Amino acid sequence: MSNDRIGFVGLGNMGLPIARRLLDAGLKLVVHDLNPKAVAEAQSRGAEVAGSAREVADQVSLVFISLPTPEAVNAVTLGSNGLIGGKAVRTVVDLSTTGPKVEMAVGEALAARSITLVDCPVSGGVAGARKGTLALMAACPRPLFDEIDPLLAHFGKRFYVGDQPGLAQAMKLINNIVSATALAVTSEAMVLGVKAGLDPDTIIEVMNAGSARNSATVDKIPNFVLTRGFDFGFSAGLSAKDIRLCLELGEQQGVPMILGNALRLLMGITRQRFGDDTDMTSVCRTVEEWAGVEVRGRAAAS
Ligand code: NAD
Secondary structure: OOOOEEEEEOOOOOHHHHHHHHHHOOOEEEEEOOOHHHHHHHHHOOOEEOOOHHHHHHHOOEEEEOOOOHHHHHHHHHOOOOHHHOOOOOEEEEOOOOOHHHHHHHHHHHHOOOOEEEEOOEEOHHHHHHHOOEEEEEEOOHHHHHHHHHHHOOOEEEEEEEOOOOHHHHHHHHHHHHHHHHHHHHHHHHHHHHHOOOOHHHHHHHHHHOOOOOHHHHHHHHHHHOOOOOOOOOEHHHHHHHHHHHHHHHHHHOOOOHHHHHHHHHHHHHHHHHOOOOEHHHHHHHHHHHHOOOOOOHHHHO
16 A cells, blocks of 8 residues: 555444554554544544545545445445545445445446445454454455455454455345344244243353354353343344345345345334344343343343
């Protein structure tokens, strides 16, 4: 890269810990976010602050973005004060879950201004972002991937999935529908087991030693439901967005998404009941309310 400073727009649950890893590695960042608290936190760790995405793109050749929705990605990249108008920017690495449709459109619009979009969503949650153990899936020209790989290495394990923006988004959406379905079905099973008289910690121990082991039994249920914390760090609103984008992709490709549609209903009810900002693990609370029992583990008591 021609410039030693790196841009970062979107310092939320994921963006802030990812940006911190770059700062901790001694890299210089120019950051922007609408949330002054997030900006102040990055500034206190040495980041320079810019007033808009355009101001970031005026100063650096490579910009990471980690934004909540396809609409936010559109605004930050192509909007009137967006990256596209920046004087220095040549590469935009989108770490958000944006969906293939918007990612392809943004990629095309940026390419018309000689800016290359790296479609690079991530998986592994806030804990993975903090520890640098995310799974990153990237779609862009192979030589560019090889060039930025040392930077991506700060965040976790990298997978090159193809050269067209949108492909990595498809990978991310199918990953997330599996992960959210596992959470939903494990929540139902936990509530049923508890109502039938089983101990919740024992259920998890048996499942993790047996064939039901999955990302919910290993992490989300024991660490965020049994504790009653419901603070995994991914909102039900954003999870519902990923489910919707995946179902749209299924429709476009002519693939029936029967379980995915049931999941959309359950996540939708959870958002209605507990709000968009509630953690995705609140899905278990929705099932609990129906059944009239709580999945409360030993950790909640201590
Ligand atoms: P978040 O809502 O916590 O953070 C988004 C940040 O973007 C906020 O700080 C917000 O102020 C900022 N923002 C929004 N619009 C902006 C704009 N126009 N200009 C500047 N800043 C703007 O979301 P998150 O949980 O960090 O997720 C970010 C992306 O990563 C999403 O696409 C999400 O689907 C994906 N993701 C999240 C997780 C997770 O566990 N949280 C895991 C993998 C992927």
